[in-house]
Amino acid sequence: MQQQKENFRVQQWVVAVAVMLFVMKLAAWYITKSVSILTDALESTVNVISGFIGLYSLYIAAKPRDIDHPYGHGKAEFISAAVEGTLIMIAGLIIIYESINHFIRPRPLQQLDKGMLLIGISAVVNYIMGFIAIKRGRANSSLALVASGKHLQSDTYSTIGILSGIALIYFTGVQLIDGIVAIIFSFFIIYTGYHILRASLAGIMDEADQELLEQMVGRINEARRQNWTDLHNLRVIKYGSVLHVDCHLTVPWYLNVYEAHAEVDALSQLIRKEFGTSIELFVHTDGCLDLSCPICMKADCPVRRHPFRQKIEWNSAIVRSNERHRFENESI
Numbered sequence: 112m113q114q115q116k117e118n119f120r121v122q123q124w125v126v127a128v129a130v131m132l133f134v135m136k137l138a139a140w141y142i143t144k145s146v147s148i149l150t151d152a153l154e155s156t157v158n159v160i161s162g163f164i165g166l167y168s169l170y171i172a173a174k175p176r177d178i179d180h181p182y183g184h185g186k187a188e189f190i191s192a193a194v195e196g197t198l199i200m201i202a203g204l205i206i207i208y209e210s211i212n213h214f215i216r217p218r219p220l221q222q223l224d225k226g227m228l229l230i231g232i233s234a235v236v237n238y239i240m241g242f243i244a245i246k247r248g249r250a251n252s253s254l255a256l257v258a259s260g261k262h263l264q265s266d267t268y269s270t271i272g273i274l275s276g277i278a279l280i281y282f283t284g285v286q287l288i289d290g291i292v293a294i295i296f297s298f299f300i301i302y303t304g305y306h307i308l309r310a311s312l313a314g315i316m317d318e319a320d321q322e323l324l325e326q327m328v329g330r331i332n333e334a335r336r337q338n339w340t341d342l343h344n345l346r347v348i349k350y351g352s353v354l355h356v357d358c359h360l361t362v363p364w365y366l367n368v369y370e371a372h373a374e375v376d377a378l379s380q381l382i383r384k385e386f387g388t389s390i391e392l393f394v395h396t397d398g399c400l401d402l403s404c405p406i407c408m409k410a411d412c413p414v415r416r417h418p419f420r421q422k423i424e425w426n427s428a429i430v431r432s433n434e435r436h437r438f439e440n441e442s443i
Contacts (some may be wrong), residue, residue, distance in 0.1 A: 118256050119170060121247045125259045126162035128240045132233045133159050139233075143226035145280075146213040147273045150206040150293040151230060154266050154300060157198045162259060164191050192258040192311035199262060199304030206297035213290040220289065223281040230274050238267040258307045265303040269296040323347060323386075324427045327356075330385045331378070332425045337409045338362050338374050340399045341436035342425060356382060357393035361435060363407075364398030365414060371396045402437045 136152040139145075241263030248256030276292030279285070324347055331342065345358040362374050375394045383390055399407060404417035423429065423436050 117247065118251050119166070121244055121256060122162070122166045122259060125240060125244055125256075125263070126159070126166055128236060129155065129159045129162040129263075132237060135229050135233050139226040139229040142222045143220055143277075144218050145220050145223070145226060145277060145289055146209055146218075147276055147289050147293045147296075148226055148230060149209060150296065151233075151266070151270050151273055153205055153209075154199070154202050154269065155233075157195075157202045157262075160198060164194050167191070189311045192307055195258050195262060196304045196306070196308030196311060199265075199307065200301050201304075203297045203301035203304060206293055206300065210290040210293040210297065213293070214287075217286065217290075220280065220286055223277055227274060227277050227281070230270055230277070234267050234270040234274065237263050237270065241267060258311070261303065261307065265300065269299055272296050272299075321427065324431075327382065327386065328425055328427050328430050331381065334381050335408075335425075336374065336377060338366070339378070340403050340407050340409075341423070342430045343435060344395075344433040345430040354386065354390045355393075356390060357395075358430070359395045359397055359433075361397045361399050361403065363409060363412065363414075364400075366398075397435065400435065403435065406436055 133152065133155040136148065136155050140148040140152050241260045244256050244260030244263060246260075248258075248260055273292055273296060276288050280288050324345075327347065328345070340361040340363070342361070343359050346356070348355045360375065360378060362371050366374070375396060378394060379392045382392060401416045404412075404415055405420035406423050407415070407419060408422060409415075429436065
């Protein structure tokens with residue numbers, strides 16, 4: 112809950128900065144009549160809209176779970192990021208249209224020095240705010256905040272490119288550069304929007320985070336206990352800043368309920384220590400079978416039927432399978 116409140120506060124600053132920079136860029140466009148600067152202003156329009164959408168999504172995501180939403184409201188962040196990515200791509204297409212229109216009906220540029228000053232200030236502020244948003248979003252596992260930060264930083268990069276183009280026009284007097292620069296950076300904007308949209312749709316569709324899964328399995332494999340005969344049907348689903356992890360853990364069949372629960376607690380503590388406390392863990396325990404003996408590392412097992420033959424190194428492919436493990440990686 113504390114993380115969600117912090118995310119909300121940072122997003123409030125993102126919105127405030129977006130509004131301020133939008134006004135600044137509009138002023139720069141008004142005094143210069145540059146289509147490149149208009150490009151920057153159009154992208155800032157998206158910053159403002161998506162900032163408010165992100166703010167609302169974080170407000171929804173922070174709401175406690177209820178009867179209708181037993182897993183909470185974290186998916187709202189994915190929807191916010193999807194809208195933001197779509198708006199960024201639309202802004203890129205509008206910029207292309209405006210640039211082509213500028214080639215057909217060119218307008219004389221003026222007061223470029225003042226325009227460059229305003230745009231330069233906006234670039235610095237944008238980058239700092241984007242850095243803060245990404246850092247806090249990653250620390251608190253907030254896709255909406257990371258998306259806002261990446262958008263601000265991509266805006267910074269495009270602003271620097273546009274600033275360079277305006278400087279080139281200022282020193283050379285070749286105004287054709289204005290439209291060319293705008294088109295080049297419109298493709299960069301569209302590319303950024305696509306990646307934000309792709310990540311949000313992956314979250315909405317509960318797509319597996321392969322990198323996170325590999326890290327989790329690797330750490331579990333390193334800290335593996337003798338009573339953990341095998342781990343299978345492992346799934347990790349992200350709902351906003353909360354990770355939902357469920358799996359099947361095979362333990363010696365003769366453990367009583369308290370002993371088996373102690374193994375589950377050990378697994379839970381390990382995952383929370385490595386990946387944060389915002390985790391819901393659901394573990395189903397299975398009793399081992401005779402065919403588990405060749406891969407069982409328990410040295411003092413009183414009911415062993417077969418000698419130990421091979422330690423199976425767990426990886427994402429093995430633990431995702433909904434089958435128990437056995438010697439030579441065959442399954443039963």
